[in-house]
Amino acid sequence: MTLNIGWIGCGRHATQMLMPQLGRNDLRVAAVCDVNAEAASRAAWQYGAEAVYSDYRDLIAHKGLDAIGMAVGPDLHHAASIEALKRGLPVFLEKPPAKSAAAAAEIAAASEHFGKPVLVGFMKRYSTGNRIAGNYLKGGDFGDVLGISGTYMTAPTYFAGEVDYTGFYLHHCVHYMDLIPWLAGADFADLALRKNEPKPGHLLFHLNFECSNGVIGTVIMGTVQSRGTPMEFLQIMGDHVRLEVDNVINVACYRDPPFKADDPAATLSSSADTLSWTPNFTAAANEDHKGYNALIADVAAALKGDSSSAPDIKDGVRAMTNLERMISLI
Known part of the structure; x- marks a missing residue:
């Protein structure tokens, strides 16, 4: 089963590490978004997206999407993931899921409330x-x-x-x-x-x-x-x-x-x-020894509703809580 995914953030990390793994795992890039118009257009050409946006809200509203993926800053991860969940779309977030544990917990609460998974890019496991x-x-x-x-x-x-x-x-x-x-x-x-x-x-x-x-x-x-x-x-x-x-x-x-x-x-x-x-x-x-393809394979399974061991937003909350505990000691 192929899913149509809308992708937010078309920087080097996204286009070189994450987006190449999408098609390998039956995730079709239907639309892309970036405030940098040149980066967004280049990603659309590279991955065959039918639409290009500069505002994440417009991308999330794009018709026919089955899921949202993103690799942007932690503040936008927080805002865009909650907006996607409100529209009934499951989400993949690159890490960190948010700027704070409290903000990550808000994503987790929205995920539970709207009944849609949020997966987080902890590729070190992979x-x-x-x-x-x-x-x-x-x-x-x-x-x-x-x-x-x-x-x-x-x-x-x-x-x-x-x-x-x-x-x-x-x-x-x-x-x-x-x-x-x-x-x-x-x-x-x-x-x-x-x-x-x-x-x-x-x-x-x-x-x-x-x-x-x-x-x-x-x-x-x-x-x-x-x-x-x-x-x-x-x-x-x-x-x-x-x-x-x-x-x-x-x-x-x-x-x-x-x-x-x-x-x-x-x-x-x-x-x-x-x-x-x-x-x-x-x-x-x-071979993808850094683990991005193995991660996206599990993410794709979760987005399709299949059994998956992909890290989720609860793992993200735990990691952010640990991070804040660590920072408090420095």
């Missing part, structure tokens, strides 16, 4: 390595998660001109406010934070946490690294087993093998030695 790790945890062989440590950095140039770090918090840090509880299987219960800020715009902090199920850990985030180098690493600790995800594409599961150096008969054991996976970038395959 990045190849994270998805493999998540599936392995759910499979039962890993056992209980005891601790999680993660590093997720960016550079000061990415948020130039925002030395209050608002953009950094909303567009970067919010990812791990969703991902870590998802991997842990429970929300944050206790948080503590230490920071180092050598100069304005340059921030490094360590966020220590304990989840409500006892999982402990540390998340390291900041704006003091180059975006030209790998900046993301996860380690999930169990009892004599750990999962490591490097740069969202390399996965290793370290188990409990015997020492081999003094064993002349030593070999490799499928039940004890390290399991590892890394993608083959020379393969002629359209």
Whole structure:
């Protein structure tokens, strides 16, 4: 079944990361909207939209739409999603869903009131390595998660001109406010934070946490690294087993093998030695390791009323609540 979707926001992120996945998942771009007329016209040509708008309200009123998608600012996410819900249209929002937890909760209330889903673009759950790790945890062989440590950095140039770090918090840090509880299987219960800020715009902090199920850990985030180098690493600790995800594409599961150096008969054991996976970038395959296509596949299922594990606005409220708790400690 193909759905007609109206899309709000035709910037680089939308047109290069999100919109290419729509047609792959039977979502036809029927209309687009952007205050930048050139960007909107270019997106309409690229994705075959029949109508172009500069006002999101006009797009939402476009006849024949089955759903609304958007990748704009958090204030417009809030206003446009509630307007779409009032018209009976389900919604996909890029993260963050709103500027505050309270505003995200208003979207959640509207979603429940009008009986239409709102899905949120937490694609870190779908990045190849994270998805493999998540599936392995759910499979039962890993056992209980005891601790999680993660590093997720960016550079000061990415948020130039925002030395209050608002953009950094909303567009970067919010990812791990969703991902870590998802991997842990429970929300944050206790948080503590230490920071180092050598100069304005340059921030490094360590966020220590304990989840409500006892999982402990540390998340390291900041704006003091180059975006030209790998900046993301996860380690999930169990009892004599750990999962490591490097740069969202390399996965290793370290188990409990015997020492081999003094064993002349030593070999490799499928039940004890390290399991590892890394993608083959020379393969002629359209692989999406950041996770956008896998996310939109689940979003499309939810928009069609099918069973789906896509993150929804309740996840968005939780992530924004966690983010505000974190910011209060900085």
